[in-house]
Amino acid sequence: MESNYGDVNFCVVKLAALLKMTASQLTRRVFELTGNTPAKLILHHRLYKACYLLLSSNEPVKNIARLTGFRAQASFCRSFTSAFKISPSKYRETQNADHDLIIRWKIPIDMPEAKILLNHATQHQWLKKLLSFSLSECDNHTESIPKLAKLLNTTPSTLNRKLKELYPVTSARFIRDLRLQYASELLGNADTITEVAVATGFFDHSHFCRCFKTVFGTFPSTFKMKKNAEMPVSWLKNKLLEKL
Incomplete structure (x- = not known):
């Protein structure tokens, strides 16, 4: 995931192939270990990378969406807001004030x-x-x-x-x-x-x-x-x- 999160085509099937497993095998094993699906883990990994970029760079939100493997800014914003209950731009604004504690x-x-x-x-x-x-x-x-x-x-x-x-x-x-x-x-x-x-x-x-x-x-x-x-x-x- 770390090596491929920026690839918009990276998905569970490709991750399973890299691990020499089927998608169903990977899903079953990951769920047993984490309680989450591989698709959700990939999404969360992309979102946490986006958090890092929002705080450590001045890249526009549109560019960060592309850099973290999202096809469009709109889908990135929806996923980000659903996960963190705050929009990417608002997150950047409020978290910059939290930088010292981070x-x-x-x-x-x-x-x-x-x-x-x-x-x-x-x-x-x-x-x-x-x-x-x-x-x-x-x-x-x-x-x-x-x-x-x-x-x-x-x-x-x-x-x-x-x-x-x-x-x-x-x-x-x-x-x-x-x-x-x-x-x-x-x-x-x-x-x-x-x-x-x-x-x-x-x-x-x-x-x-x-x-x-x-x-x-x-x-x-x-x-x-x-x-x-x-x-x-x-x-x-x-x-x-x-x-x-």
């Missing part, structure tokens, strides 16, 4: 960055599910990345690739960092540190403290929130719950 990733995030995350979640259903999982207070916090990827109907490598197209981190670090900031926002109202560790999905008190010090440079016991400080990740969690 090229870097740091914790703690502030309110503007939390709003960017929410904006991305409204455009990508898989990211919305990933964020909801990361910030949920339930017993499945310790699910492995392979099991999480399966819940999202994808594979660990695909999940990491899709996430890195938005933020330069792995899914494991993305989840860990968000939970740590969420934990930092809960510390002021919790009775014990262990209570916060459990609520944010860490294995135990000591594991939580080690991870917390790695990111914040201090242990939870000595961490103090600034008075009236914003709580971006708590806000993000509430917004996600409203949209479920």
